[in-house]
Amino acid sequence: VVGEVQRPGPHILAKTETNGGMPTVTKAIQQAGGITQTADIRQVQIRRMTRSGTPQTINVNLLALLQTGDLQQDLILQQGDTVMIPTATSTTAAEATQLASASFSPDSIKVNVVGEVERPGAIEVKPNTPLNQALLSAGGFNNRARKRSVQLIRLNPNGTVTQQKIAVDLTASINDEVNPMLRNNDIIVVGRSGTAKLSDTLNNVLGPLGRILPLVLLF
DSSP, X not given: OEESBSSOSOOOOOOOSSXXXXXXXXXXXXXXXXXXXXXXXXXXXXXXXXXXXXXXXXXXXXXXXXXXXXXGGSOBOOTTXXXXXXXXXXXXXXXXXXXXXXXXXXXXXXXXXEESBSSOEEEEEOTTOBHHHHHHHTTOXXXXXXXXXEEEEEEOTTSOEXXXXXXXXXXXXXXXXXXXXXXXXXXXXXXXXXXXXXXXXXXXXXXXXXXXXXXXXXX
């Protein structure tokens, strides 16, 4: 199983009680840890070597399986098949919701929320959880937080890293501008407010003086 799955590579599939006991495409994806959030399940390909030695490519649309229950899309696999999951160029919010509840999606993803929240650190959330929900899962902003915006840092499939400033609107529905859907290993950075920065600066400057003054007064 190669492409947009959590654990790409060779996998051994046990027989199941469905589809005559034969392993299927969705079972193979489950064995590979489930799809990533950038998977294009409309254009899954099964590459198979026929008995005559010629390669065969079979196209599968797993979105049709989710939307219409077309079980023919959950193809029965053969020994040596390769399941290829390409990268999606776009996904609607409705499709993302369907994918998150699919049996071949991972149960959870890990997101790091760092900085000025009540419970900073790594949290586990459902696939395609929006940014606002992750902030709330981390306890929300503390009293030192800059609440107008956060930074979203993302490791892309091609190895590059992107950083995006997100204006926070806790009432917003899912959208790319202010409440984007999160991916595995995303990092949300909540910075300090201007008041908190000033307070920290004063503490750093006055801290040594605060230790010296009592000694001076003794003399």
